[in-house]
Amino acid sequence: MATGIPDVLARVTPHTDRLLATARALDDAAAPSLCEGWTRGHVLTHLARNADGLSALVRSAVDGTGETMYASPQARDDDIEAGAARPLHELVADVEASAGSLAQVLPRLGPGHAEQRLERTPGEFLVKAKNIPFMRLREVVYHHVDLDAGFTFAGVEPDLLRAFIAEEVRRLRALDPAPDLTLRTPEGDEWTVGVGTASVTGSPAALLAWLARGLTGGVAGDPLPRLPKGR
Incomplete structure (x- = not known):
């Protein structure tokens, strides 16, 4: 970690x-x-x-x-x-x-x-x-x-948000099978899980809210993939 x-x-x-x-x-x-x-x-x-x-x-x-x-x-x-x-x-x-x-x-x-x-x-x-x-x-x-x-996560320091996202990504990568998705922010951050097929975009706060709690406000995907349950 x-x-x-x-x-x-x-x-x-x-x-x-x-x-x-x-x-x-x-x-x-x-x-x-x-x-x-x-x-x-x-x-x-x-x-x-x-x-x-x-x-x-x-x-x-x-x-x-x-x-x-x-x-x-x-x-x-x-x-x-x-x-x-x-x-x-x-x-x-x-x-x-x-x-x-x-x-x-x-x-x-x-x-x-x-x-x-x-x-x-x-x-x-x-x-x-x-x-x-x-x-x-x-x-x-x-x-x-x-x-x-x-x-909300919008009140968290930017570097801490990115550290939390990185931890969520690490957990997803450890799944068998791991989902295939790429996370992107307007600031140019990018995290890939699996082969990164599905693209999900949003602010760091919005991405973390989706990864950690399944909240979809402020995130976009075409379509938005479903995260594995029981993480």
């Missing part, structure tokens, strides 16, 4: 602060989010438990605790479901506290930990330790958009 962007760690806190400001202003935490089947409460609870899980991975990398991000896929889902219906102030406090704890431990990751392979659940490979800050940044930005409360 080579991001190609500088100071990933330094961007986590500002984007978290922006998300918290949006969350505090929500009028209804039980309203649907952009994540199918999840309310905004589900999204906020997931963000809190994601921070806890990534903190566990940092401890595993630095202290050798052997912790995984989640005890099991079912435990992850159960924790999100259990916390989703809480009052807004409890949801926000949970996200803020868990994010604060993660922010304290992330700087402990150093070059000596970079290549350690860590597990999402027992026996399931997740990521190298060096990619944890980018993982958290991606979660915060994507789920800020998912709150469907005014923040």
Whole structure:
């Protein structure tokens, strides 16, 4: 997961602060989010438990605790479901506290930990330790958009948008079979998956919204290809 962007760690806190400001202003935490089947409460609870899980991975990398991000896929889902219906102030406090704890431990990751392979659940490979800050940044930005409360990918820094698109493209290329498409922006950016048969154009923000959430506003194709499900 080579991001190609500088100071990933330094961007986590500002984007978290922006998300918290949006969350505090929500009028209804039980309203649907952009994540199918999840309310905004589900999204906020997931963000809190994601921070806890990534903190566990940092401890595993630095202290050798052997912790995984989640005890099991079912435990992850159960924790999100259990916390989703809480009052807004409890949801926000949970996200803020868990994010604060993660922010304290992330700087402990150093070059000596970079290549350690860590597990999402027992026996399931997740990521190298060096990619944890980018993982958290991606979660915060994507789920800020998912709150469907005014923040969109258009509010994300251009270099970060391109890094997120590159990550989505990497995931598509890893599929078997991979779709054949070429993504283009008016600024001249281009990403190819497979042989690149289908052409999709749009701003970086619009392309990312399509890749990450299936939103078609601002993207064009002739026709617009259907992305594989279950990515």
